[in-house]
Amino acid sequence: xxxxxxxxxxxxxxxxxxxxxxxxxxxxxxxxxxxxxxxxxxxxxxxxxxxxxxxxxxxxxxxxxxxxxxxxxxxxxxxxxxxxxxxxxxxxxxxxxxxxxxxxxxxxxxxxxxxxxxxxxxxxxxxxxxxxxxxxxxxxxxxxxxxxxxxxxxxxxxxxxxxxxxxxxxxxxxxxxxxxxxxxxxxxxxxxxxxxxxxxxxxxxxxxxxxxxxxxxxxxxxxxxxxxxxxxxxxxxxxxxxxxxxxxxxxxxxxxxxxxxxxxxxxxxxxxxxxxxxxxxxxxxxxxxxxxxxxxxxxxxxxxxxxxxxxxxxxxxxxxxxxxxxxxxxxxxxxxxxxxxxxxx
Amino acid sequence: xxxxxxxxxxxxxxxxxxxxxxxxxxxxxxxxxxxxxxxxxxxxxxxxxxxxxxxxxxxxxxxxxxxxxxxxxxxxxxxxxxxxxxxxxxxxxxxxxxxxxxxxxxxxxxxxxxxxxxxxxxxxxxxxxxxxxxxxxxxxxxxxxxxxxxxxxxxxxxxxxxxxxxxxxxxxxxxxxxxxxxxxxxxxxxxxxxxxxxxxxxxxxxxxxxxxxxxxxxxxxxxxxxxxxxxxxxxxxxxxxxxxxxxxxxxxxxxxxxxxxxxxxxxxxxxxxxxxxxxxxxxxxxxx
Numbered sequence: 252x253x254x255x256x257x258x259x260x261x262x263x264x265x266x267x268x269x270x271x272x273x274x275x276x277x278x279x280x281x282x283x284x285x286x287x288x289x290x291x292x293x294x295x296x297x298x299x300x301x302x303x304x305x306x307x308x309x310x311x312x313x314x315x316x317x318x319x320x321x322x323x324x325x326x327x328x329x330x331x332x333x334x335x336x337x338x339x340x341x342x343x344x345x346x347x348x349x350x351x352x353x354x355x356x357x358x359x360x361x362x363x364x365x366x367x368x369x370x371x372x373x374x375x376x377x378x379x380x381x382x383x384x385x386x387x388x389x390x391x392x393x394x395x396x397x398x399x400x401x402x403x404x405x406x407x408x409x410x411x412x413x414x415x416x417x418x419x420x421x422x423x424x425x426x427x428x429x430x431x432x433x434x435x436x437x438x439x440x441x442x443x444x445x446x447x448x449x450x451x452x453x454x455x456x457x458x459x460x461x462x463x464x465x466x467x468x469x470x471x472x473x474x475x476x477x478x479x480x481x482x483x484x485x486x487x488x489x490x491x492x493x494x495x496x497x498x499x500x501x502x503x504x505x506x507x508x509x510x511x512x513x514x515x516x517x518x519x520x521x522x523x524x525x526x527x528x529x530x531x532x533x534x535x536x537x538x539x540x541x542x543x544x545x546x547x548x549x550x551x552x553x554x555x556x557x558x559x560x561x562x563x564x565x566x567x568x569x570x571x572x573x574x575x576x577x578x579x580x581x582x583x584x585x586x587x588x589x590x591x592x593x594x595x596x
Numbered sequence: 597x598x599x600x601x602x603x604x605x606x607x608x609x610x611x612x613x614x615x616x617x618x619x620x621x622x623x624x625x626x627x628x629x630x631x632x633x634x635x636x637x638x639x640x641x642x643x644x645x646x647x648x649x650x651x652x653x654x655x656x657x658x659x660x661x662x663x664x665x666x667x668x669x670x671x672x673x674x675x676x677x678x679x680x681x682x683x684x685x686x687x688x689x690x691x692x693x694x695x696x697x698x699x700x701x702x703x704x705x706x707x708x709x710x711x712x713x714x715x716x717x718x719x720x721x722x723x724x725x726x727x728x729x730x731x732x733x734x735x736x737x738x739x740x741x742x743x744x745x746x747x748x749x750x751x752x753x754x755x756x757x758x759x760x761x762x763x764x765x766x767x768x769x770x771x772x773x774x775x776x777x778x779x780x781x782x783x784x785x786x787x788x789x790x791x792x793x794x795x796x797x798x799x800x801x802x803x804x805x806x807x808x809x810x811x812x813x814x815x816x817x818x819x820x821x822x823x824x825x826x827x828x829x830x831x832x833x834x835x836x837x838x839x840x841x842x843x844x845x846x847x848x849x850x851x852x853x854x855x856x857x858x859x860x861x862x863x864x865x866x867x868x869x870x871x872x873x874x875x876x877x878x879x880x881x882x883x884x
Contacts, residue, residue, distance in 0.1 A: 316688070322687065322688060322691055322692075324632070324695060369868055369871060369872055372871055372872070372875040373827070373871070373875075375630075375687045375691075376630030376632075376687055376690070376691050377630065377823070377827065379630075379632070379691055380630070380632070380819070380820065380823045381871070383816070383820060384820055384823075384824065384864055384867065384868070385868075387817070387820060387860075387864060388861065388864045388865065388868070391857075391860055391861040391864070392861060394857065395857050395858070395861070402857075507816065508699065512695070512699045515692065515695060516696070519692055523688070547707075548703035548706045548707055549703070549707065551699055551700075551703045552699075552700050552703045552704060552707070554699075555696045555697075555699045555700035555703070556696075556700060558692070558696045559678075559692075559693050559696040559697065559700070562682075562688075562689055562692050562693050562696070563678075563681055563682070563689070563693065566688075566689065
C-alpha cells in the first residue's frame with residue numbers, strides 16, 4: 252500500500268460530537284439571552300450584564316496567563332483606564348457613550364504598548380508585581396487630575412446619561428445588548444485567535460517556552476500582541492462597567508480585588524488554559540456570590556480558599572477535571588486524526 | 597536646608613523599606629519564591645503587636661518577644677504545609693497560591709479587626725528627636741528603625757556567609773538536587789528560610805505600626821515598596837536592597853515635599869525609570 256493510500260484512510264478533524272452539540276446549545280442560549288430584556292426583571296438584567304463583563308475579563312486574563320505565560324495582577328489598570336477614557340471621551344469630546352466604550356478600548360490598547368515595553372523587562376513572578384505597580388501609578392495619577400474629580404471621582408452628567416437612551420428601561424436595554432455583544436466578542440476573539448496560526452504559537456508557548464522559541468516562535472512579538480489585545484478588550488469592558496455604574500473614582504476603577512482577584516479566582520477555579528474554564532468559573536463565581544452575599548468579606552475568604560485548594564489539588568480546574576473524565580471539548584482547538592473507514596463502517 | 601532635611605528623612609524611611617524588602621529577597625534568593633502575600637504578613641505582624649500590646653500591656657518594642665517567635669513559627673508551618681507544594685518549574689502555582697493567601701489574609705484581618713485604622717503607641721520614642729544643627733533634627737524612632745534595619749541586614753549577611761545554616765541556604769539556592777544528595781532536606785531548609793523571613797517581617801510590621809496608621813488593606817502597597825527596593829538594588833544583593841530602600845525612601849520624601857499627593861507616586865515613578873534604564877538593578881548579583 253502506498254503512502255498516499257495510507258493517508259487517504261485518515262482525515263483531520265477538529266469538531267467533536269460534543270462541540271457540534273455545544274454550538275447548537277450556545278446558539279439557543281444566545282437567543283434566550285437576547286430575549287431576556289423583554290421579559291426579565293430589572294435586577295436580572297443587571298446580573299446578566301455583570302456576568303458578561305466578568306466573563307470577558309476572565310477570558311482576557313486567561314488568554315494572558317493560560318496561554319501567553321504572562322501572569323498579570325495588574326489588569327485593573329486597563330479596566331480603570333477604559334472607564335476613565337469613557338468619561339473623558341463622553342464628557343469632554345462629545346463622543347456618543349456607546350461609541351466611546353469601544354473607542355476607549357482602542358486608546359487603552361495604545362497605552363498598553365509603552366506599558367508592556369516597561370514591564371516586559373521583568374520576568375515571571377516579578378512581571379506580575381510590576382504590572383501591579385503600573386496599575387497603582389495610574390490609580391494615584393488619576394487621583395491627582397482634578398478635572399476628572401481627583402480622589403473622590405465624578406458622575407456621568409445627566410445630559411450624557413440621556414444620550415445613551417431617553418428612558419431608563421431603554422438605557423438598560425442598550426447597556427444590556429452592548430454587554431452581551433462584548434461578552435460574545437471576547438469569547439469569539441479568543442476562540443478565533445487560538446484556532447489561527449498565532450494560536451498554535453501561543454499553545455506552544457504555554458506548553459514550553461524554550462522549545463517553542465527554538466522552533467521559531469517569535470516570543471516577544473507574540474507576547475506583546477497578546478498583551479496589547481487583552482488590554483484593549485479589558486479597556487472596552489472597563490468602559491462598559493462604568494457606563495453601567497454611571498460613576499467613577501480611582502479606588503473603584505483600579506480596584507485589585509474587584510477586577511483582578513475575582514477574575515483570577517474565576518479562571519483558576521474554572522480551569523486555566525481552556526476557553527470553557529472561564530465560562531464555567533464565572534458561573535461558579537455567581538452561584539457562590541449569590542449564596543454568600545450576606546456575609547460580606549467572608550465571601551472573598553471562601554473564594555480565595557477554594558481557589559488555593561483547586562490550584563494545589565486540581566490545577567487544571569473544574570473544567571479540566573470534567574474534560575479529562577468525559578473527553579469533552581466544547582470549543583475544539585486541537586486537530587484530531589480519524590480513520591475514515593471507522594467512520595464509514 | 598529644607599531639602600537636606602527631606603533627604604535625611606527619606607534615607608531613614610528607606611531603612612523601613614529595606615526591611616520590607618529583605619524578607620522578599622531572602623525567599624526569592626533561597627527558594628525562588630515570590631510571596632505576593634508578603635505585605636499582608638507585615639500587616640499581620642502589626643496586628644499581632646497590637647494584640648500583645650493591648651492585652652499584656654507590653655511596650656511595642658518588647659512585644660517582639662512574643663510576635664517574633666509567633667511569626668517565625670507561622671513561616672515555618674506555612675512553608676512546610678502549603679508553599680513547598682507549590683514549588684517547581686511552573687511559576688503559576690506559587691504566584692496564584694500566595695495571591696490567594698493575600699486576599700484571604702486581608703479579608704480575615706478585616707473580619708477580626710474591622711476596617712478602623714490602628715496605631716501602636718510610640719510614647720516618648722515617637723516625640724523625641726536629636727538636633728543636629730539649627731534646622732536639622734532627626735527623630736529618634738526613624739533613627740532606631742534605620743539602625744535596626746542595618747543590623748537585620750548585617751545579621752542576615754553573617755548568617756548567610758559565616759554559618760553552617762547559611763552554607764546550606766546558599767547551596768540549596770545554587771543546586772537543589774545536589775544538596776539533597778549531600779543529605780540536606782530541602783523542605784526543612786525552605787521551612788527555616790521562610791521562618792527567618794517571617795521573623796524579619798515581624799520586626800518590619802512592628803516598626804511600621806509605630807510609624808504610621810495601619811488597617812487591613814495597606815499590605816499590598818508594602819509588598820510593592822519592598823519589591824521595588826529589591827529590583828532597584830539588584831536581585832541577590834542584601835546591601836543592594838538597603839540602597840534600593842533608601843533610593844525609594846528619598847524619592848517618596850522629595851515627592852511629598854513637592855506635593856503630599858505625589859509621595860507614593862514619585863517612588864513608583866523612580867522605580868519605573870530605573871527599571872527602564874537599569875533593568876537588572878544597581879548592584880545585580882544573581883542571574884534570575
